Amino acid sequence: MNITENNTVAEVVTNNIKSADVFKKYGIDFCCGGGISIKKACEKHGVSFTSLEQELAKINNNTSKAYNYDHWKLDFLIAHIENVHHTYVEESTQILLQYVAKVAKVHGHHYTEVVKINELFNDIAKELASHMKKEELILFPFIKKLVKGEKEGVKVAVPHFGSVNNPIKMMEEEHENAGDIMKEIKQLSNNYTPPKDACNTFKALYAKLDEFEQDLHQHIHLENNILFPKAILLEQKNNQ
Numbered sequence: 001m002n003i004t005e006n007n008t009v010a011e012v013v014t015n016n017i018k019s020a021d022v023f024k025k026y027g028i029d030f031c032c033g034g035g036i037s038i039k040k041a042c043e044k045h046g047v048s049f050t051s052l053e054q055e056l057a058k059i060n061n062n063t064s065k066a067y068n069y070d071h072w073k074l075d076f077l078i079a080h081i082e083n084v085h086h087t088y089v090e091e092s093t094q095i096l097l098q099y100v101a102k103v104a105k106v107h108g109h110h111y112t113e114v115v116k117i118n119e120l121f122n123d124i125a126k127e128l129a130s131h132m133k134k135e136e137l138i139l140f141p142f143i144k145k146l147v148k149g150e151k152e153g154v155k156v157a158v159p160h161f162g163s164v165n166n167p168i169k170m171m172e173e174e175h176e177n178a179g180d181i182m183k184e185i186k187q188l189s190n191n192y193t194p195p196k197d198a199c200n201t202f203k204a205l206y207a208k209l210d211e212f213e214q215d216l217h218q219h220i221h222l223e224n225n226i227l228f229p230k231a232i233l234l235e236q237k238n239n240q
Contacts, residue, residue, distance in 0.1 A: 003056055005049055009041050010034030012056065013200050018211070020204035021095055022055045030200050069226055074234065075147045077227055078140050085219040086132050092212055093125040099205040107202060111195065113188040114202075120188075121209075124181045131174045139167040143227070146234045156238050164235045168228045175220045182213045 001007075001015045013020045013030045023030040028041045042049045069077060104118035142159050149156040161167055186192065192210040194203045 003038070003053060005039035005042075006037055008035055008037055010200065012038065013204070016059060017200075017203050017207040018059050019056050020200060021208065022052065022059065024095055024098070024204075025055075026052065030204070034200060069222055073147065074227060074230055075144045077222065078144060081219065081222055081227070082136060082140070085215060085222070086136070088215050089128050089132065089212075089219070092208065092215075093128065096121055096205070096208055096212065097125060099201060099208060103202050103205050106199075114205075117185050117188050117209075120181050120185050124178055127174065127181075128178060131171065131178070134167070135171060139164070139171065142167075143231045143234070146231065146238055149238055150234060164231050168232065172224060172228070175224060178216065179220065182216060185209060186213065 001012070003012055009023055009028060009030045013023065013034060020030050023041075026047045027045050028047070036044075038049065038052070041047070042052060069080075072080070100114070100118040100121045104114045108115040108118075138161070142156075142164060145156050146164075148154075186209075189206055189209065192206040194206045198206075
């Protein structure tokens with residue numbers, strides 16, 4: 001869809017529900033007030049149409065690339081996890097918390113499952129925030145020390161948590177719990193399928209939850225299956 005200033009906000013969101021996140025970012029109502037033109041919406045909220053257009057174009061041009069993560073240096077992989085996946089979780093939870101609250105409030109009396117989804121997503125948002133801080137402040141810095149130690153031929157001292165296995169085990173348990181919560185949300189939402197009469201916020205919520213789960217799967221895969229096993233081997237090598 002070639003977007004112009006004359007398109008209504010609702011038209012753009014209907015064409016690509018992921019564009020709802022961009023409008024949400026700029027405070028533009030795409031649901032009940034989505035019938036106005038993008039030009040009027042931009043004027044009303046003091047938003048540059050050019051900036052909005054560029055962000056909407058990124059959604060349409062977004063293509064996934066296949067990377068050979070298994071060949072990456074561990075410190076580089078950590079930087080990727082933090083900059084891509086941790087940042088995604090931080091930004092997306094703020095959007096989703098608003099979506100789930102609104103949908104539960106407006107539609108919870110008829111679609112009772114969204115009330116439970118609101119509760120569950122609030123739980124996972126809190127858990128992931130705590131989880132990522134533990135990785136960023138405790139686990140990841142130690143793994144980077146191991147990488148640096150191997151590169152420089154220097155032994156790394158035993159950390160206060162004893163072995164890298166200990167925080168890794170905790171992180172894996174938290175990954176499993178987060179995955180279970182998303183499975184429950186997926187079941188409650190009928191595989192993220194909104195009702196036929198759903199408003200745009202309802203549709204945006206389920207589309208974003210689907211995207212969130214897919215990112216979480218990739219995020220956990222990179223840690224559980226690549227980063228953590230290699231960190232354990234690196235520590236064993238350091239301790240020899």
